[in-house]
Amino acid sequence: MKKIMIDLDRTIVDGGYLEVLNEYLGTNYTYDDIDGYFVEDFLPQEQLDDYLEYFYNNINIYDYTTIKPNAIEIIEKLSKKYEVFICSAYLDKRVPEKSGVVTNNKHMWLLKNLPFLDPKNFIFTSRKDIIDCEIKIDDKVGNLKGCGEIKLLMDGYHNQDYTEEDLKERGIIRVRDWNEVADILL
Ligand SMILES: [Mg+2]
Known part of the structure; x- marks a missing residue:
């Protein structure tokens, strides 16, 4: 075989990351607004650190993805x-x-x-x-x-x-x- x-x-699976980021920021970004692979890359360093802390302590991304x-x-x-x-x-x-x-x-x-x-x-x-x-x-x-x-x-x-x-x-x-x-x- x-x-x-x-x-x-x-x-x-698809999606998830942008939904979580929008929920966190209270925004409505779409994938057209995103440039790189990581949707949160545009955040300034300090805010990015806070976001990653929040993300890894609270989020299972597979609660947000679709198949x-x-x-x-x-x-x-x-x-x-x-x-x-x-x-x-x-x-x-x-x-x-x-x-x-x-x-x-x-x-x-x-x-x-x-x-x-x-x-x-x-x-x-x-x-x-x-x-x-x-x-x-x-x-x-x-x-x-x-x-x-x-x-x-x-x-x-x-x-x-x-x-x-x-x-x-x-x-x-x-x-x-x-x-x-x-x-x-x-
Ligand atoms: Mg992949």
Whole structure:
């Protein structure tokens, strides 16, 4: 069986971070207002520190995320044809001492929502490039390195700068949703 590495955040689930930030600030920002990967990056340093403190002490991000349409059903089908690994980064380099909280939240989410997968196939690391799988699905281009055959980039607000030409050079195919993943892999 070929091995597939599938990312969690912004690949299987969507949203959450901006909703939490808006709740905290009392604002109505949309993703059009956001430039980088971390939605809170524009905050001045002191306010950012306070926000991260609040976030990691109070928030389980998976209470705020939504599952992308058909993701679970299609992953279950993939798991019959491939060996499926979920690989998710947990480390927030800005506050490494808080990052273990995130690992637990991710682990609990995976157990609940992907019960058909063996938990030993859950991988928590930011070094996804060292994982050697034939197929990778992720919303970050850098995470698709170290992959032998098929690299699928899940479309997202933060990866729009890559043109189809850029992606072609890297051997990457952009997919807009899970139905497109199914068309390619099932
Ligand atoms: Mg991701």
